[in-house]
Amino acid sequence: MLPQTVVSSASKEVVIGPDRPFVVIGERINPTGRKALAAEMKAGDYSRVEADAIAQVEAGATMLDVNAGIPLADEPAILAKSIELVQSITDVPLAIDSSIVAALEAGLAVYKGKALLNSVTGEEERLESVLPLVKKHSCAVVAISNDDSGISQDLEVRFQVAKKIVERAEDHGIPRCDVLVDPLAMPIGAIGTAGKQVLQLVARLRDELGVNSTCGASNLSFGLPNRKDLNTTFVAMAAGAGLTSAIVNPLHPEMMTGIRAANVVNATDKDCMGWITACRAAAPSDAGARRNGRRDRSKKS
Amino acid sequence: MLPQTVVSSASKEVVIGPDRPFVVIGERINPTGRKALAAEMKAGDYSRVEADAIAQVEAGATMLDVNAGIPLADEPAILAKSIELVQSITDVPLAIDSSIVAALEAGLAVYKGKALLNSVTGEEERLESVLPLVKKHSCAVVAISNDDSGISQDLEVRFQVAKKIVERAEDHGIPRCDVLVDPLAMPIGAIGTAGKQVLQLVARLRDELGVNSTCGASNLSFGLPNRKDLNTTFVAMAAGAGLTSAIVNPLHPEMMTGIRAANVVNATDKDCMGWITACRAAAPSDAGARRNGRRDRSKKS
Numbered sequence: 001m002l003p004q005t006v007v008s009s010a011s012k013e014v015v016i017g018p019d020r021p022f023v024v025i026g027e028r029i030n031p032t033g034r035k036a037l038a039a040e041m042k043a044g045d046y047s048r049v050e051a052d053a054i055a056q057v058e059a060g061a062t063m064l065d066v067n068a069g070i071p072l073a074d075e076p077a078i079l080a081k082s083i084e085l086v087q088s089i090t091d092v093p094l095a096i097d098s099s100i101v102a103a104l105e106a107g108l109a110v111y112k113g114k115a116l117l118n119s120v121t122g123e124e125e126r127l128e129s130v131l132p133l134v135k136k137h138s139c140a141v142v143a144i145s146n147d148d149s150g151i152s153q154d155l156e157v158r159f160q161v162a163k164k165i166v167e168r169a170e171d172h173g174i175p176r177c178d179v180l181v182d183p184l185a186m187p188i189g190a191i192g193t194a195g196k197q198v199l200q201l202v203a204r205l206r207d208e209l210g211v212n213s214t215c216g217a218s219n220l221s222f223g224l225p226n227r228k229d230l231n232t233t234f235v236a237m238a239a240g241a242g243l244t245s246a247i248v249n250p251l252h253p254e255m256m257t258g259i260r261a262a263n264v265v266n267a268t269d270k271d272c273m274g275w276i277t278a279c280r281a282a283a284p285s286d287a288g289a290r291r292n293g294r295r296d297r298s299k300k301s
Numbered sequence: 302m303l304p305q306t307v308v309s310s311a312s313k314e315v316v317i318g319p320d321r322p323f324v325v326i327g328e329r330i331n332p333t334g335r336k337a338l339a340a341e342m343k344a345g346d347y348s349r350v351e352a353d354a355i356a357q358v359e360a361g362a363t364m365l366d367v368n369a370g371i372p373l374a375d376e377p378a379i380l381a382k383s384i385e386l387v388q389s390i391t392d393v394p395l396a397i398d399s400s401i402v403a404a405l406e407a408g409l410a411v412y413k414g415k416a417l418l419n420s421v422t423g424e425e426e427r428l429e430s431v432l433p434l435v436k437k438h439s440c441a442v443v444a445i446s447n448d449d450s451g452i453s454q455d456l457e458v459r460f461q462v463a464k465k466i467v468e469r470a471e472d473h474g475i476p477r478c479d480v481l482v483d484p485l486a487m488p489i490g491a492i493g494t495a496g497k498q499v500l501q502l503v504a505r506l507r508d509e510l511g512v513n514s515t516c517g518a519s520n521l522s523f524g525l526p527n528r529k530d531l532n533t534t535f536v537a538m539a540a541g542a543g544l545t546s547a548i549v550n551p552l553h554p555e556m557m558t559g560i561r562a563a564n565v566v567n568a569t570d571k572d573c574m575g576w577i578t579a580c581r582a583a584a585p586s587d588a589g590a591r592r593n594g595r596r597d598r599s600k601k602s
Binding site for chain 2: 188189192193195196199220224225226229230232233234236237238239240241257258261262264265266267270271272275276279280282
């Protein structure tokens with residue numbers, strides 16, 4: 001049985017799973033490292049949040065991550081406000097993203113639908129504070145495979161941490177289909193095997209734990225040049241290995257093209273219609289010609 | 302033990318294997334569907350062969366495929382001539398590509414080094430005519446997983462055909478490390494699971510048969526728009542699943558970028574030096590800035 005994770009907004013349901021198109025979770029609504037956005041959100045100006053929400057959905061995001069992690073600000077209030085706003089202008093399900101439990105709680109309190117809570121880790125305190133929230137609101141949750149001992153470079157340890165979280169969730173009455181494990185993409189510039197680790201872990205998560213997965217993908221390329229192309233290739237390769245969703249920047253066209261191509265290769269884009277439609281939208285007159293092979297043939301010499 | 306396939310020219314050795322950078326076999330020297338090239342080669346004009354050889358190596362091809370399949374032409378003579386010419390101007394190992402045994406033989410007769418013979422299939426007649434050549438010349442060979450009953454859509458049948466070829470090669474005294482299995486990328490526009498089949502097969506080829514793999518990748522996107530990006534993503538995903546080489550067009554920069562990124566993710570690009578070097582070559586002033594993260598930071602808002 002393939003795992004299926006259902007999340008929703010007030011009006012729209014999204015199913016995450018190996019036999020579904022890859023779920024793109026837009027990463028942009030996050031003040032971390034975005035000074036202007038942080039200052040605006042803190043001052044009650046949500047115009048950029050609004051613009052980022054609309055732009056990401058237009059670019060093809062299936063879901064949006066909403067984070068309000070601003071130092072010395074009232075994160076629970078700002079997160080709740082952001083979620084209400086984003087839900088009022090888009091219909092995609094959201095990931096409520098915070099490291100502060102009170103903020104997760106405030107976000108859940110205003111959320112309409114079945115949210116994705118981002119995140120719980122294998123740390124004892126975090127497990128016992130976040131999982132009751134997940135159960136109470138019947139939402140889904142991202143499980144990051146680190147624990148009180150930190151982030152292990154040992155694949156087996158990371159897998160065991162994921163297993164512990166999934167089992168603890170079940171102890172709390174949360175079905176494993178509602179747990180999306182994040183195998184943790186470390187910066188590959190520092191840890192050369194970081195990408196390979198993810199490819200190996202996602203397959204095990206699906207086959208041995210029977211859970212779906214997600215991944216904050218952009219971290220992988222930290223410190224390296226041409227991050228867009230590297231992130232794109234990584235996400236496609238991980239999708240091939242079994243990754244079912246990722247938190248990425250949908251405003252990079254390379255990324256959306258790579259993910260659409262991965263759907264074609266993974267046979268989750270029925271009759272390649274997502275691919276063909278996107279190609280036509282990108283180059284209306286061109287796509288038809290190439291589709292019929294005419295352009296390719298005329299160029300041969 | 303990871304499989305290692307060694308091929309060589311007179312002066313250069315290339316090792317194909319899961320722990321090695323992906324081997325790019327340039328596909329351009331092939332008159333199939335290239336009328337001008339076919340006419341020139343038939344008339345004894347090899348200027349385009351020469352230009353294609355140099356351009357592909359400059360673009361980063363690790364090996365070159367050489368094919369002289371021209372209707373009503375003296376294919377053995379033209380293939381031998383092409384191989385001699387290409388070996389006189391480049392130092393990369395070559396794949397000698399023909400469906401005519403006499404042409405393979407003529408190519409091998411002039412080849413300097415350990416060639417890759419392209420190809421043998423699981424068809425009885427082909428097995429018994431090509432494998433003795435492989436043994437005689439101690440070369441490596443591409444094994445295409447179809448047989449007398451055609452190309453099966455059943456993955457298990459394709460795997461068994463590959464297994465039969467590998468075992469028959471051993472009967473002829475050819476070690477399995479010298480057999481590169483081509484899992485056969487069918488057009489995904491016609492067979493929706495064609496990409497997924499390849500991803501599943503390459504992993505089994507490596508894990509269960511202990512052999513390396515290669516793939517004529519461009520066929521996958523036949524009839525679909527934006528073939529370059531689709532081919533690129535497919536090759537990267539297949540590399541993630543275990544594909545160790547592919548016959549592709551290295552003159553598409555997308556393809557080379559995708560393969561270099563796949564090497565980073567697969568941890569076969571030590572310290573990411575191949576990636577960083579290629580980025581610097583593409584944008585000398587830019588790559589440094591981005592490498593230090595400055596550009597990314599300044600763009601955040």
